[in-house]
Amino acid sequence: MKTLLIPVDFSATSDNAVNFAIEWARAYSYNRIILLKTFYDTVFDHIVVSAEYAPVSPHYMAREREEAAHRMENLSREIAIKTRGVDVISMVSEAPLLRAIMEVVREESPELIVLGSDNYRYSSGSFIAGNLISIAKASPVRVLIVPSTYQYQRVEKILVPADYKTLDSLDKVRNLQIPPQWKDSKLLVLNVDPKERYLNPDDHLKAAEQHVHERLKDYPHDICYSNDKNIINGILSFTQRTPVQLIISLPGKHSFLYYLTHKSISDAICRNAQEPVLILK
Missing domain, CATH: 3.40.50.620 (HUPs)
Known part of the structure; x- marks a missing residue:
């Protein structure tokens, strides 16, 4: 199946890349869209920035994951409605972003990875945009980089x-x-x-x-x-x-x-x- 992979982090830049990818998938007859969200934690994710560096509650982290999973489900439904006939799959991973992407590429064989990019005048704080170059260099499949403010246009x-x-x-x-x-x-x-x-x-x-x-x-x-x-x-x-x-x-x-x-x-x-x-x- 002709598959498109979209790593997401719910930033404005990521959301724009998703909207672009929807139009791209419709225009170029993709059969499947895979959304990927990683929940990988670094040691600093478990620390609250304060004088005491208090550890974050496991309940807080669990709630954060539940909310993210819920947003992924909603996003999948929205994309499925807009693309009609395209199979939309939501995936989550505990692996670091690059490793998670490489695992999906190996197991699902997407033809294209779509990534959102911030620009020099604007930053949405996108974790994916911050790792753009490492993903583009490591990916064995084509990568499409979408600027944060770019709206889909017919390619002339x-x-x-x-x-x-x-x-x-x-x-x-x-x-x-x-x-x-x-x-x-x-x-x-x-x-x-x-x-x-x-x-x-x-x-x-x-x-x-x-x-x-x-x-x-x-x-x-x-x-x-x-x-x-x-x-x-x-x-x-x-x-x-x-x-x-x-x-x-x-x-x-x-x-x-x-x-x-x-x-x-x-x-x-x-x-x-x-x-x-x-x-x-």
Whole structure:
């Protein structure tokens, strides 16, 4: 069954990701949605922040779990009503968030994980958003990152940031099963070139462009350039000038995800929180 996994923590960011996922599941014909909530406790969860650091009552913790379980049941019913025909499953775990997600991936084989992301101007205190990068890096399946304020839109333009040093990663786009809903969508392949070689392309650049056209010959696409000296800024500036509904992050050392995870994580992912990012595997 075509399955979508949504970790939830009841924050506003998580709730927005759920609403987005509902529309995504309906648009792309998913058969099953799995909601996952972890009740994992750290040692600090059992301590009240006070001068005495008093331990939290087990009754309080049990009541908190009961309330969360009740909210999960209500959320499952709401999603089932909105999606009609989609099987909605509510799961809880005592394992740490990342381990719980990996266990569900292994046992249930979802095609996609949907995660909510806060931005630099706003934080809902989402625990999931705070662990976004570790989940995206560890996941063996595709991950879709949804900005906290983004509302679902039909995908008409898809931005694919690409480094010409790793053009083989474009195979991931070609091998991606493009849904029929994207048959009229255009892929915009963006290369950030601060040296502006694209203004007077040499044989190497022409060969790289030909490589792009060959890899994406089955899809409507354009090649675009940015002369920004910073990869992230170049991508973000492009999305401000050219509205897109999805950014695809290719795998590999020179991928967009590489810059999110090896540069300034908080700055990059938060400033990017304008459009959803689909991370390929």
